[in-house]
Amino acid sequence: MPPAGFGKKLVVTCIIVQNGAQSGEIRIPAELAIEKVALNIQGTTSGDFFNLVSMNIRRLGLSLKQAIFDPMYGAILYFPSNLIESSMKVLTESIRKGPVVAAQALINVSRYIKEIDRVNERLKDLMADLISSISTQIKFLTPAISGIVVGITSMISAIIRKLNVIVEAGARGGDDAGNIGIVGGIDFKIGIPTYYFQIIVGIYIVEIIFILTILANGIENGSDNLAENHSLGKNLIxxxxxYVIISFVVMVLFNFLSMQILPNA
Incomplete structure (x- = not known):
């Protein structure tokens, strides 16, 4: 994502470059214009970007293009954004034709960015309820419901195991050996261990969180791989x-409850 207000900062850059170009006595090159912008908006994210570009030019002796795109020292390395990269490419290419052309090109880019921001804000307002619902499912509902389901399943499995012990003990004391483990058509030996179910639910949670996070990021940030990876890492953890905490607490409580139901099993 570009720094907040990046389009407006581009307008400031354009105005300084254009004013310098139109002055009959003083022509301000893009390098000096960027330095002035960095001083005017210092303390902001955009100011940090322009300040880094200016430092690369003054301290390392790099050209404007190298100060931005150098593979080792370029400012773009610390501000990974396709929008910023495209905007700076427009600047470095158009500056070859003079500061007036560069200023006009950047003004057009800044207007485009501002229109994008306006559309994005409108879309966020329209999709706010959907994003809020997805975020709630990711952060609370999915792990909470899954943890409770695992806890209930653990309790039911514990009760079934105890019933199986009781039925087998009763069958051994009777004459009909064929009724071992079967009462009223119910076979208490049928079932899967609880940890298998936990694995299945755990995989389900990871898949749901992965899908919903990508969906929410696509709605909110568009095609932004950096924000997507950040959201995935944060939400998955x-x-x-x-889920682990809730399932553990619910399993302990419900298993204690099952012990109260069948205390002598």
Whole structure:
């Protein structure tokens, strides 16, 4: 994502470059214009970007293009954004034709960015309820419901195991050996261990969080791989930890409850 207000900062750059170009006595090159912008908006994310470009030019003796795109020292390395990269490419290419052309090109880019920001804000307003719902499912509902389901399943499995012990003990004391483990058509030996179910639910949680996070990021940030990876890492860790905590607490409580139901099993 570009720094906040990046389009407006481009307008400031354009105005300084254009004013310098139109002055009969003083012509301000793009390098000096960027330095002035960095001083005017210092303390902001955009100011940090322009300040880094200016430092690369003054301290390392790099050209404007190298100061931005150098593979080792370029400012773009610390501000990974396709929009910033495209805007700076427009600047470095158009500056070859003079500061007036560069200024006009950047003004057009800044207008385009501002229109994008306006559309994005409108879309965020329209999609706010959907994003909020998806975020709630990712951060709380999915791990909480899954943890409760695992806890209930654990309790039911514990009760079934105890019933199986009781039925087998009763069958051994009777004459009909064919009724071992079967009462009223129910076979208490049928079932899967609880940890298998936990693995299945855990995989389900990871898949749901992965899908919903990509969906929410696509709605909110568009095609932004950096924001997507950040959201995936954060949501997967937090939601998985919440699932583990809730499932552990619910399993302990419900298994204690099952012990109260069948205390002598």
């Amino acid at each position: 937090k939601s998985t930890l919440l």
